[in-house]
Amino acid sequence: MIDYKQYIPAASYLRDPFAFAQEELLGAYLCSNIGKRFCAGKITELEVYLGHCDKACHAYPDKKTKRTEVMFRQGGCAYVYFVYGMYNQFNVVVGKEGEANAILIRSLEPIAGIDIMRERRHTEKLNNLTTGPGKLCQALGITAKEHNGLELNQPPLWLAKGEGKNDFVSAPRVGIDYAEEYRDKPWRFYLKDSLFISKK
DNA sequence: CGAGCGATTCGC
């Protein structure tokens, strides 16, 4: 049985973003209890963004605006934003206060509350519920308006520890053609052999 | 089943 109350400890969010993403966040559980309905998914795919140097990051070059403000907080809270007029994207803020780093969660394997996910997504197919950053927010009920800036160590939105380290693959990030020399950095990581990946 | 395209709102 998975213990969804085994929160990822606060100190983990202050580790090197790549080590944290690869060793702890891949395979961890993203959980929501929104509208009195519990859902959880195993994190299978994510991307690292660094505010000080990375042209693909909203906060580059360490630019604090109303939108990017939560990325500058101490690691352990959610950065949720709205794109394309219709979709929300969920990120985990990492690093010390003042560092604007975020990890975009791109894909999950549905674990709990699967019928709720089906209802929210208006589809039956298991592999179309949470395989994409916009899809997983819809499936878990996450919105920028309600959940941006929340601490991830309590309901309604939290992260629970996975079972340990996993084999993963590195790849270029998706949808950031404008990011010049940072466009091709292999900062997307996904679980090797997982069927729940947004793009192979 | 893969490529192409339109949808639609907010931040800058």
Place this chain on the structure above:
DNA sequence: CGAATCGCTCGG
């Protein structure tokens, strides 16, 4: 005015 996307349509 363009975006860290998605789902539908169309052609092969």
